[in-house]
Amino acid sequence: MDVWICVLNYLLTLKDTFHTPTPPFHTAKHEMLGCIVLLQYLCVENNANNMKRILSRILLALVVIVVLGMLIPQNLKMPVVGADSNSYNHETFWYEGWGTSIVHKGIDVFARRGTRVNSATIGIVLCTAEYGKGGKFVLVLGPKWRLHYYAHLDEITTKPLALVGHGTQIGTVGNTGNAATTPAHLHYGIGTLIPYPWRIDDAPLGHQKAFYLNPIDYLKGK
Ligand SMILES: [Zn+2]
Numbered sequence: 001m002d003v004w005i006c007v008l009n010y011l012l013t014l015k016d017t018f019h020t021p022t023p024p025f026h027t028a029k030h031e032m033l034g035c036i037v038l039l040q041y042l043c044v045e046n047n048a049n050n051m052k053r054i055l056s057r058i059l060l061a062l063v064v065i066v067v068l069g070m071l072i073p074q075n076l077k078m079p080v081v082g083a084d085s086n087s088y089n090h091e092t093f094w095y096e097g098w099g100t101s102i103v104h105k106g107i108d109v110f111a112r113r114g115t116r117v118n119s120a121t122i123g124i125v126l127c128t129a130e131y132g133k134g135g136k137f138v139l140v141l142g143p144k145w146r147l148h149y150y151a152h153l154d155e156i157t158t159k160p161l162a163l164v165g166h167g168t169q170i171g172t173v174g175n176t177g178n179a180a181t182t183p184a185h186l187h188y189g190i191g192t193l194i195p196y197p198w199r200i201d202d203a204p205l206g207h208q209k210a211f212y213l214n215p216i217d218y219l220k221g222k
Contacts, residue, residue: 079120081117115184147193
């Protein structure tokens with residue numbers, strides 16, 4: 001409706017400009033024009049208010065979604081079937097001198113090639129690919145807006161957008177990517193979309209600790 005008012009207003013203004021030698025005359029036409037300008041102003045005001053209301057609702061919905069995601073329990077499980085706390089080095093998270101990565105932003109769980117890898121949490125698969133240092137990898141969005149990264153897989157057995165649970169196989173242990181010269185293992189890392197700035201310290205790339213969590217903190221006793 002306001003579009004038509006704008007068009008009509010514009011046409012009337014044009015008409016005044018080009019065809020009335022000494023405007024404005026106080027005629028019925030000009031009163032109508034005044035009404036239209038007022039209506040147009042009210043419509044614009046209304047639209048601004050509507051837009052503010054829509055934006056505040058979108059913001060509220062986003063806050064609710066983030067809070068709900070934070071409330072989902074993580075209940076993390078060892079992703080490599082048959083592995084335990086002896087299957088990984090407890091000191092390698094943020095280990096320095098880790099080649100071009102500078103530090104090790106996860107843990108390496110050693111197992112025989114082909115060993116089943118399950119999702120460590122419930123979640124949704126965001127990405128599966130074979131790329132760069134991680135070789136064949138799977139990225140899962142889990143509870144609390146955390147990203148679970150499973151790398152060096154021998155095989156990928158899931159697809160993007162698949163819903164996964166603790167028992168859902170996502171691949172098998174391998175040594176693809178830059179692990180070609182090391183025994184088969186799963187590189188498992190946990191990232192967080194909600195930053196934890198209090199974890200930042202003076203270590204190399206210490207500022208990134210706000211976004212990388214130590215999987216061992218959640219695997220203890222599992
Ligand atoms: Zn690793």
